[in-house]
Amino acid sequence: MTDLPAKTDRTLGLVIDLDTCVGCHACVISCKGWNTENYGAPLSDQRPYGTEPMGTFLNRVHSYEVQPEQGNAQTVHFPKSCLHCENAPCVTVCPTGASYKRVEDGIVLVNEDHCIGCGLCAWACPYGARELDQAEGVMKKCTLCVDRIYNENLPEEDQIPSCVRTCPAGARHFGDLSDPTSDVSQLVESRGGFDLMPEMGTLPVNKYLPPRLKDSWDDQSLLAPLLEPVAEEPQGFLGWLDKALDKLPGGTA
Amino acid sequence: MHPAPSVIVFSTLSGLGFGLLFWLGIDPTPPTGLTAFVFFAIAYALSVGGLISSTFHLGHPERAWRALSQWRSSWLSREGVSAVLALLFMGLYAISLIFLEMNATALGLIGAALSLFTVFTTSMIYAQLDTVPRWKTPLTPALYLSFSLAGGALLSGRVNMAILLLVIAAIFQFIWWQRGDAALSDSGTDLGTATGLGERGTVRSMAHPHTAPNYLVKEFIYVIGRKHAQKLRRIAFGLTFVLPIICLLLTFSHVLAIIAVLSHVAGVATSRWLFFAEAEHVVGLYYGMR
Numbered sequence: 149m150t151d152l153p154a155k156t157d158r159t160l161g162l163v164i165d166l167d168t169c170v171g172c173h174a175c176v177i178s179c180k181g182w183n184t185e186n187y188g189a190p191l192s193d194q195r196p197y198g199t200e201p202m203g204t205f206l207n208r209v210h211s212y213e214v215q216p217e218q219g220n221a222q223t224v225h226f227p228k229s230c231l232h233c234e235n236a237p238c239v240t241v242c243p244t245g246a247s248y249k250r251v252e253d254g255i256v257l258v259n260e261d262h263c264i265g266c267g268l269c270a271w272a273c274p275y276g277a278r279e280l281d282q283a284e285g286v287m288k289k290c291t292l293c294v295d296r297i298y299n300e301n302l303p304e305e306d307q308i309p310s311c312v313r314t315c316p317a318g319a320r321h322f323g324d325l326s327d328p329t330s331d332v333s334q335l336v337e338s339r340g341g342f343d344l345m346p347e348m349g350t351l352p353v354n355k356y357l358p359p360r361l362k363d364s365w366d367d368q369s370l371l372a373p374l375l376e377p378v379a380e381e382p383q384g385f386l387g388w389l390d391k392a393l394d395k396l397p398g399g400t401a
Numbered sequence: 402m403h404p405a406p407s408v409i410v411f412s413t414l415s416g417l418g419f420g421l422l423f424w425l426g427i428d429p430t431p432p433t434g435l436t437a438f439v440f441f442a443i444a445y446a447l448s449v450g451g452l453i454s455s456t457f458h459l460g461h462p463e464r465a466w467r468a469l470s471q472w473r474s475s476w477l478s479r480e481g482v483s484a485v486l487a488l489l490f491m492g493l494y495a496i497s498l499i500f501l502e503m504n505a506t507a508l509g510l511i512g513a514a515l516s517l518f519t520v521f522t523t524s525m526i527y528a529q530l531d532t533v534p535r536w537k538t539p540l541t542p543a544l545y546l547s548f549s550l551a552g553g554a555l556l557s558g559r560v561n562m563a564i565l566l567l568v569i570a571a572i573f574q575f576i577w578w579q580r581g582d583a584a585l586s587d588s589g590t591d592l593g594t595a596t597g598l599g600e601r602g603t604v605r606s607m608a609h610p611h612t613a614p615n616y617l618v619k620e621f622i623y624v625i626g627r628k629h630a631q632k633l634r635r636i637a638f639g640l641t642f643v644l645p646i647i648c649l650l651l652t653f654s655h656v657l658a659i660i661a662v663l664s665h666v667a668g669v670a671t672s673r674w675l676f677f678a679e680a681e682h683v684v685g686l687y688y689g690m691r
Contacts, residue, residue, distance in 0.1 A: 151474050166598075176610070200613045208610035210687060212592075216602035223607065226596060228687065237531065243468035243478035262467055265460015267620065268477055271402075274532045274590075276617045276684035285460025342597045345683070347589055348531050356597055 152239055156254035159326035160292055161232050161353035162312065163335050167360050168319035171211055171225030175311035175320060179207040179229070179290075182310035187295040188260050192283035204281045206230070206290045207311055222362045227320070229311070230277035230290035231344065231352035232256050238269035238278060238289075247287070254326075254353060255294055260286045274348045297322075325353055402533065403623050404677035411455035412523060413670045415484075416545060418448025419516040420553025422491045426513025428557075433502045441495040443556065445488070448516075452484055476529055480522035487515035520549040527676075534584035535680045540577045547573045548641075548669060555665055558658070560649050567649075567665075571642040574672065578634060585681045585691060595686045606689025622685040626678025633675055641668025 183206055184190040193203035207229040215221040232249075236256050239247045246262035247269050249255070258269075265285040270278040278289045293309035296302060306313060312320040323332035332355075335341065341355035369375075382390050421444040425431060432440055456462040469485065471478040490512035497505045524545035527536040551566035592606065593599015626633075641664075648661035681691045 173610075202611075202613055202615055204616065205610070208615075210606065210610055211608040212596055212598065213605045213607045214598050214602045215605065222601070224596070224598060240474045241477065241526075241529070243471050243475045243481065244464070245467070245471050262464065263461065264464045264468060266458070266468070266477065267460075268526065270617075270620065271682070272530055272532060274595075274683045276621070276687055279616045280460060280620075282616065287460075344597055345590060345594050347594060348683075358597070361601075 152234075152236060152249055153251045153254075156234075156250070156326070157252050158324045159234070159254045159353050160297070160323070161254070161325050161332070161355070162229070162292075162309070163321040163323070163325075163332045163341060163355050163357060164227055165319040165321070165335075165339075165357040166224050166226065167357060168317045169209075169225045169227060170317050170319070171209055171223075172316065173209050174314050174316055175227055176205060176207050176209055178310045178314035180205055182293065182296070183288075183291070187291055188258075189281060189284040189286055189288070191288060192281050194282055202282070204279045204288050206277075206279070206288060208276075219364055220362055222359065224359050227311075228275060228277070228344075229354075230256060230292075231275055231350070231354040232290075232292060234351035234353060235349060237272040237274075237348075237350060241268045241272045243268070255292045256289065257291055257294065258287050258289055260284075263287050274345050274350065275352075292322075325355070402677045402680040402682055403620050404626065404674050405458045407454045407457035409670060409673045409677065411451040412545075412676075413451070413666065413673050414447045414454070415451030415523070416520055416549040416669065417552040417556060417666065418444050418446070418451060419484075419487065419520050420549035420551070421556045422448065422487065422516040422553070423513045423550065424553045424557040424559060426491060426494065426509040426511075426516065428509070429506075431498055431504055431509065433498050433504075435499075437495065437498040440557065441491075441499065444491075445495075448484070448488065476522055476525040480519060480526060483515055483519040483522050487512055487519050490515055517546065517549070520545055532683050533680050534588040534590070534683075535581040536676075537588075538577075538580060538584070540573065540580060544570075544573045544577050548672075552665060552669065555645060555649075555662055560653070564646055564649050567642050567646050571638070574638065574641070581679065585683075588683075590683050590686065592686045592689065595683065606687070609688055617684055618688060618690075621682035622688060622690045623678055624690070626675065630675060630679055633671060637668050637671035637675060639668070640664045641672055644668075 180191055191204040195201050207227060210226040210228060212224045212226055213221050214224055232254055236249055239249050244262045244264055246259045248257060263286040265280055267280050269287055270280060278287050281288050297307055299307060308322045312322045321332050321335060323330045325332055327333060336355045339357040341357050343352050425440055456465050459465060468478055468481045472482045490508055494505055494508040494512050497503045521542055524542040528541035530536055547570035551563060551570040554563040554566050592604045596604050598604050644664040645661040648657040651657055685691045
């Protein structure tokens with residue numbers, strides 16, 4: 149049934165740190181790899197070595213420039229995948245019941261055997277989190293690596309989403325956001341985690357942590373006193389060279 | 402939004418077909434025998450033809466029957482259920498008129514209500530989407546219903562009713578276009594809210610995730626239609642409303658009636674193409690586009 153559960157037992161999701169993300173796209177690649185080899189239809193590519201190579205991805209990294217009214221612009225790398233919304237519009241529009249939100253952990257999934265590939269759920273998602281696979285004709289989306297996080301055949305450190313496991317910068321965090329004592333909830337609390345497009349009323353589970361404000365050239369560094377020049381005038385060989393060059397005709401700059 | 406031909410054909414033909422079924426269903430003195438056969442054949446060709454066309458854009462058309470299951474939450478599912486029921490009731494009504502020369506008034510009225518409701522469900526598939534501000538308005542159902550009723554009246558030969566409804570539909574179309582042009586900026590959603598970084602400054606998309614386009618870009622960011630949008634609006638308006646009304650005001654002849662119908666159908670198809678081609682999905686904002 150495509151009705152949304154009134155409440156989920158847990159609320160699993162990601163917290164993405166925009167301050168730490170370096171925009172390396174490792175999460176994109178590991179996601180593509182894991183989800184092509186495991187749960188559901190593989191993520192196909194179209195013309196991978198031809199003109200206009202395209203493919204299905206469940207996670208994509210944008211790069212933005214933020215220009216404040218004063219000061220320098222800031223670059224923000226911005227990974228974007230399914231936010232597993234509490235009020236997921238993609239679920240309720242589904243005509244077949246293929247899209248659903250799990251009561252036990254809040255993960256939004258697609259039953260690919262029931263998906264007719266109408267694409268309406270992708271239309272309903274404001275985040276571009278769903279992509280219709282061009283080879284399989286079914287809707288693909290982030291599963292929060294449901295086939296890893298409960299998979300006891302994997303070592304414990306691997307029982308987290310592939311993107312989180314891969315991130316070399318530690319910019320991605322996974323956990324239960326309904327538990328206020330969890331690491332991810334603490335991160336959101338202390339760093340001021342925010343929602344994307346809150347005006348859409350989707351109540352996203354995934355949160356983003358803001359990048360810290362860019363340093364200004366005028367900021368006084370703690371190390372500044374240690375970096376004072378030790379000699380204003382050149383001495384020794386450089387001092388002799390300075391004076392010798394001054395004596396040559398041609399003036400100075 | 403990408404204007405998929407199958408969806409445009411569907412919404413154009415089905416709207417007309419269900420509109421015609423509505424007028425046939427509420428007719429106190431409906432045609433019988435061969436005349437009824439011709440009218441119902443046209444109505445069914447349009448509505449069923451449109452429905453079949455709509456399955457062409459599915460990834461798995463063989464599973465389309467599953468779409469009848471989620472009518473409690475999904476407008477698309479409601480559309481499927483309502484269309485099947487409307488065609489069922491109107492089918493029985495048509496059989497009684499064609500073969501038994503009997504007017505089963507109740508069947509006709511139920512079928513007419515279901516036909517109109519089907520058009521309403523189609524419009525709600527679009528009007529429900531917060532992600533496409535141009536569509537997210539009660540004017541969208543008003544547009545679809547007025548088009549369907551006007552087209553149905555035209556096809557069923559109700560001259561005065563057709564003129565009146567064409568004028569009403571023209572007004573809705575005009576207001577819908579006017580409102581639509583400001584809908585995205587009025588919605589308050591921009592790259593600032595999309596990234597949550599808007600309060601820090603002006604956000605600009607610097608690099609897309611991939612060098613080539615992807616499903617999202619192709620499905621949601623369709624810019625080709627905008628170049629000639631204003632001209633196409635005038636063409637659509639002239640074909641859908643102005644020419645048919647002139648034909649209807651002149652002394653009745655079958656040639657003029659056929660011109661009016663063909664012009665109307667071509668106009669509705671143009672208007673529906675614009676309905677998709679001009680619509681901006683908020684996902685485009687993430688790509689610095691609209």
